[in-house]
Amino acid sequence: MFSSLRRILAVFLKELIQMRRDRMTIGMILAIPIMQLVMFGYAINGDPRNLPTVLRVHEHSVFSRSLITALENTRYFRIVASTTSEARASTMLANGEAAFVLTVPAGFSRAILRGERPSVLLEADASDPAASANAVSALQQLPASVFQQDLKDAGITLPPSAPPFDIVVQRRYNPEGVTALNIVPGLIGVILTMTMTLVTSMAVVKEFERGTMENLLAMPAKPHEVMFGKILPYVLLGYAQVVIIFAAARFLFDVPMAGSYSGLLLIVGIFIAANLSVGFTLSTLATNQAQAMQMTMFFFLPSILLSGFMFPFRGMPNWAQWIGEVLPITHFLRLVRAIMLKGTPIAEMADELWALLAFTAVMWVVAMLRYRRTLD
Amino acid sequence: MTTVYAIDVKGLTKRFGNKTVVDQFALQVPKGQVWGFLGPNGSGKTTTIRMLCGLLRPDAGEGTCLGLDILHEGGLIKRQVGYMTQKFSFYEDLSIRENLEFVARLYELKDQRIAVDQSLAELGLTQRQRQLAGQLSGGWKQRLALAACVLHKPALLLLDEPTAGVDPQARRDFWEKIHLLAGDGITVLVSTHYMDEAERCDRIVYLAYGQILAQGTIAEVIKASGLHTYIVSGGDIRGLARALHGQEGVTQVSVFGTTLHVCGVDREALDRAVAPYRAWPGTTWTVAEASLEDVFIHLMAPFRDRIQG
Numbered sequence: 001m002f003s004s005l006r007r008i009l010a011v012f013l014k015e016l017i018q019m020r021r022d023r024m025t026i027g028m029i030l031a032i033p034i035m036q037l038v039m040f041g042y043a044i045n046g047d048p049r050n051l052p053t054v055l056r057v058h059e060h061s062v063f064s065r066s067l068i069t070a071l072e073n074t075r076y077f078r079i080v081a082s083t084t085s086e087a088r089a090s091t092m093l094a095n096g097e098a099a100f101v102l103t104v105p106a107g108f109s110r111a112i113l114r115g116e117r118p119s120v121l122l123e124a125d126a127s128d129p130a131a132s133a134n135a136v137s138a139l140q141q142l143p144a145s146v147f148q149q150d151l152k153d154a155g156i157t158l159p160p161s162a163p164p165f166d167i168v169v170q171r172r173y174n175p176e177g178v179t180a181l182n183i184v185p186g187l188i189g190v191i192l193t194m195t196m197t198l199v200t201s202m203a204v205v206k207e208f209e210r211g212t213m214e215n216l217l218a219m220p221a222k223p224h225e226v227m228f229g230k231i232l233p234y235v236l237l238g239y240a241q242v243v244i245i246f247a248a249a250r251f252l253f254d255v256p257m258a259g260s261y262s263g264l265l266l267i268v269g270i271f272i273a274a275n276l277s278v279g280f281t282l283s284t285l286a287t288n289q290a291q292a293m294q295m296t297m298f299f300f301l302p303s304i305l306l307s308g309f310m311f312p313f314r315g316m317p318n319w320a321q322w323i324g325e326v327l328p329i330t331h332f333l334r335l336v337r338a339i340m341l342k343g344t345p346i347a348e349m350a351d352e353l354w355a356l357l358a359f360t361a362v363m364w365v366v367a368m369l370r371y372r373r374t375l376d
Numbered sequence: 377m378t379t380v381y382a383i384d385v386k387g388l389t390k391r392f393g394n395k396t397v398v399d400q401f402a403l404q405v406p407k408g409q410v411w412g413f414l415g416p417n418g419s420g421k422t423t424t425i426r427m428l429c430g431l432l433r434p435d436a437g438e439g440t441c442l443g444l445d446i447l448h449e450g451g452l453i454k455r456q457v458g459y460m461t462q463k464f465s466f467y468e469d470l471s472i473r474e475n476l477e478f479v480a481r482l483y484e485l486k487d488q489r490i491a492v493d494q495s496l497a498e499l500g501l502t503q504r505q506r507q508l509a510g511q512l513s514g515g516w517k518q519r520l521a522l523a524a525c526v527l528h529k530p531a532l533l534l535l536d537e538p539t540a541g542v543d544p545q546a547r548r549d550f551w552e553k554i555h556l557l558a559g560d561g562i563t564v565l566v567s568t569h570y571m572d573e574a575e576r577c578d579r580i581v582y583l584a585y586g587q588i589l590a591q592g593t594i595a596e597v598i599k600a601s602g603l604h605t606y607i608v609s610g611g612d613i614r615g616l617a618r619a620l621h622g623q624e625g626v627t628q629v630s631v632f633g634t635t636l637h638v639c640g641v642d643r644e645a646l647d648r649a650v651a652p653y654r655a656w657p658g659t660t661w662t663v664a665e666a667s668l669e670d671v672f673i674h675l676m677a678p679f680r681d682r683i684q685g
């Protein structure tokens with residue numbers, strides 16, 4: 001009995017010593033819960049406010065001013081532009097600059113005063129239904145109360161049974177508010193992030209762990225040759241994954257494909273390259289495959305939580321948005337959702353494309369610099 | 377430019393942190409010779425070999441391998457050098473043939489299929505070419521590694537303890553192959569712990585703590601050591617060994633089965649020390665030449681404190 005305990009103690013002490021030597025693992029195990037606490041506790045908010053809104057007001061009157069003030073007072077809407085051009089408003093909705101377009105028709109005041117119950121149109125970007133739902137319901141409270149003071153000032157009494165105007169909500173890109181339409185294209189990004197980063201980081205570490213790197217370095221292969229050679233098979237694997245998810249999206253979940261396939265293939269290619277470069281960089285930091293896997297988790301967590309995949313991007317505080325903007329998946333998600341759901345031409349998403357390219361380029365340089373040419 | 381030396385380096389120094397692993401290493405190996413590289417574990421043999429083939433960057437020193445500058449022409453050197461690592465470092469999840477094909481492609485060999493077939497035949501691996509390298513025994517792995525590192529017909533072979541853990545027959549075959557290659561004009565530098573292998577080399581270099589302690593032919597190294605040896609046989613040699621241990625003038629006492637080697641640097645001091653024991657019951661004393669192993673142990677003696685410390 002006691003001798004068994006002594007042997008347990010012997011193994012326990014040995015494990016403690018080995019654990020202490022593997023600083024990286026301890027660090028990750030302690031850092032990951034802190035990271036999750038901070039992200040779930042502070043960054044994530046399912047009730048995003050201050051959503052960018054474009055106004056198309058065709059009439060400037062007491063009523064339209066009151067409506068806009070009330071709109072801003074809900075704190076769900078932040079007015080970013082005012083235009084009368086329908087095309088401009090649509091573009092902003094399509095490329096993600098705006099989440100809502102509110103159109104107040106000409107003759108709005110006169111129709112109210114005559115008791116004709118005119119309508120204002122709210123076009124919502126419903127590609128992420130969760131992000132817009134609360135704002136829409138907040139807006140629908142307004143008609144009953146917003147003009148009470150104005151009407152009293154004008155000495156007009158309307159029948160109290162019905163509000164003086166209606167709000168017509170048009171959910172663009174996803175009229176039925178199906179969550180899958182938002183999640184499934186996003187999954188392309190999440191799955192590619194996870195697998196591409198993981199397999200590359202493991203592939204390089206494996207060479208060091210098994211001692212085959214010494215041999216590879218002694219032979220006449222240059223670092224970039226090894227790098228590209230190692231990575232290419234995984235690019236093919238990545239595209240295979242995309243085909244599978246895409247087919248499932250179309251045939252199982254009825255996700256539309258509104259945009260161009262060539263645009264999709266292009267951004268998928270850049271995104272795969274971005275993740276492979278992350279994987280390669282991680283592999284130069286890790287000393288064994290377990291560490292490579294932990295580091296991948298460390299990269300993966302913010303990628304799903306702070307990118308707008310799981311929770312609305314605009315609901316996060318500024319610092320979390322900045323972190324999100326650095327991650328390649330954030331830009332990829334905006335691109336892939338815009339292309340698949342909205343059919344946005346890629347040229348209108350140039351900013352996101354540049355961000356993705358810039359990340360990839362910087363990461364490749366880091367990976368190349370970190371890659372060991374010798375065993376030093 | 378052609379030189380008569382396949383390896384011609386001087387002042388090679390490598391430090392890891394504040395530990396100098398190789399210190400002012402100088403070596404000239406003529407083309408077409410087989411040189412043995414000996415020394416205790418941790419003496420810097422592997423580090424030196426890695427510097428020669430461009431795997432490690434020396435902190436100081438200069439020189440050439442095959443007439444190419446080791447500091448600046450590492451890429452060209454790699455094309456003409458075959459390096460066999462101490463630990464098996466081919467892909468265990470590739471077959472023998474796939475490993476060789478990979479190497480052939482990396483070196484951009486012409487007629488790769490023929491080169492691989494030929495290499496398999498020469499090493500007697502043709503029958504096992506589809507077997508995964510990971511399933512091979514030590515001796516076969518070593519054959520594969522040698523086949524792979526001579527596939528591109530290198531002019532210089534650097535072998536780092538190639539026969540460690542390999543049975544005598546495989547070791548003998550291996551050395552036969554090495555001498556065949558040397559006969560074709562390839563220069564070989566091979567590190568080893570086996571004395572019999574050292575004796576198969578044209579010359580040996582003995583390294584300890586990053587410094588060359590001896591080099592030359594076996595006879596030269598033994599002569600230069602100035603070591604005098606008695607071989608004692610018969611009687612209770614283990615008791616004798618205990619008695620002689622630590623006596624003034626006796627530097628080494630070691631039992632080899634039924635015989636005892638007693639060594640000293642100073643002939644007279646050694647004679648004085650052993651005189652009282654010459655009559656130890658049942659023993660026969662013969663003056664002999666020191667063995668290579670005696671010499672190496674002797675060379676290491678000044679460093680013994682450093683091993684323990």
